Amino acid sequence: MNIDSNAQIRYGNDLSEYIPxxxxxxxxxxxxxxxxxxxxIIISKDSLKKLCNDIAxxxxxxxxxxxxxxxxSTSFRLIGCYGNHILIAKLLLNGDIINQQLYDLLNASVSMNNTNTPxxxxxxxxxIVNTDLALVIHWPEIGCYEESASSKLKKNMINLHRYLTKLTDHQLCFMNDKDLESFDWNHLKSDDDDDICYEFEVKKTQEEREDFKIYPGFEVNLSEKITTEINNNIQDDIHLYPIVVESATNQSFVTRHLIKTASQLRPSAPIFTAFDFQRELQTRLKGRKLHINRETMNIKSLEILIKHGxxxxxxxxxxxxxVIAAAKMKYDKRKDQEKDEINKDIEIISNLAWKKLRDSYRPFEELLGQETSEHKNINDEGKYI
Known part of the structure; x- marks a missing residue:
């Protein structure tokens, strides 16, 4: 892509947002x-989300x-890049990835080391260079390749470089002569170096343990009904204390209670004979009105109530x-009428079909009749008589 190097843009502190x-x-x-x-070192969630949604x-x-x-469904050929900030920025400039203004800001950030500047x-x-190629860039801390770099800078550089080698099989190293002079080419792993690294690791582990803190949580006020049920129903090894349902996105707080069986909630209905049913109903209806719920009482139950109660x-x-008998008689009569009408229609259609058939085949019958009469006038020798 072509970048207009003459256009001056006011950039924010994070230059990654301006590099396409x-x-x-x-x-x-x-x-x-x-x-x-x-x-x-943490995963940049927002940038990773943007990458995934841009690809798919x-x-x-x-x-x-x-x-x-x-x-x-999408694949890239990945090439790693690491080394000097300025040389990596020069690569991006020569590849028309960034403009001259961005290049100058990247160089200025290296020299100034000020977090308040872009x-x-x-x-x-x-x-992502194109649809097939992508560069995995290790952008290191300032001064990590210098000979006087602190152990913390070197440790961060090594860890980031390990991630780079996990992501890519091939890497490009960008170093100038000054960077190469800082390398100790005769450096060999010694016991002293191992001790230094070991002491550093132990110290860091202890700091992490000291950093463990317990902060005040929060309280959930349960209703009196729930707390009463929790206290009164600890039986048969059934505990009704609330539980927390863990989730990566939405945690839930669940309260529980026992639901009694239907036989305990509803007492069994009394059973009466046909003779006792009327007397029991009259006793219960003294001074009261009878309300019939048409949604729950079917016709069979209604007949029992009227007949025996x-x-x-x-x-x-x-x-x-x-009314039911009259409706049934009317229905049967209508069905018989429909059946008679259907039979009449069938007879009419059948007669029309036979008439059409006779009209269609009558010429063939006449032709066959003529041929038959001609054959009768020919003798055995094939001559007309």
Whole structure:
């Protein structure tokens, strides 16, 4: 792509947002420990989400919900890049990835080492060059390749470089003569070096243990109904204390209670004979009105109530049965009429079909009749008589 080097843009502090097709994979950040700031390498979630969704839309919902099937449909040839900041920035400038203004800012951030100025944070970046090629860039901390670099800078450089070699099989090293002079080519691993590294690791581990803190949590006020049920139903090894359902995105707080069986909730209905049913019903209806729920009572239950409870079968059920019988008779009559009409239609269609058939085959019958009469006038020798 072509960048207009003459256009002046006001850049923010994070230059990665202004380099096209550049994504931060691993970020070297400061973590607040007990007594000081410790360096930690973390996954850049926001940049990784943007990378995944740019490659395959909606493939990244959360760090635990990534559609790898969509992402596997795209592949890149990865080449690693590490070394001097200025030389890596020069590569991006010559490849028309950045303009001259960005190049100057990257060089200025190397020399000034000021977090309040536009800069590119140390870490691992992915730069998509084209549809087939991508560069994995190890952008190191300032001064990590110098001979006087602190053990912390060297440790961060080594860890980031290990991640780079895990991601790529081939790497390009960008070093100038000054950087090469800082290398101790005769350096051999010795017991002293191992001791120094070991002491550093132990010290860091102890600091992490001291950094463990317990912060006040929060309280959930349960209703009196729930607390009463919890206290009164600890039986048969069934504990009703609330539980927390763990989740990567949404944690839930669940309360529980016992649900009694239907036989305990509903007492068994009394059973009466047909003779006792009327007397029991009259006793219960003294001074009261009878309400019938038409949604729950079916016709069979209603007939039992009227016949055996109210003893009004003829008065109430008689008209109902007469209406049902009349409706059934009307229905049967209509069915018979429909059947007769169908039979008549079949007979009419059949007659029309036979008439059509006779009209269609009549010429063939006449022709066959003529041929038959001609054959009768020919003798055995094939001559007309």
């Amino acid at each position: 097709r550049l994504y931060r994979l691993l970020d070297l950040c400061k973590d607040d420990c007990l007594n000081h700031l410790a360096d930690k 839309p909606l493939s990244f919902k959360s760090i635990s919900e990534i559609d790898y099937t969509k992402l596997n 800069s590119l944070r140390p870490g691992i970046y992915l730069l 109210l003893k009004m079968e003829d008065e109430l059920l008689g008209p109902l049965r007469n």
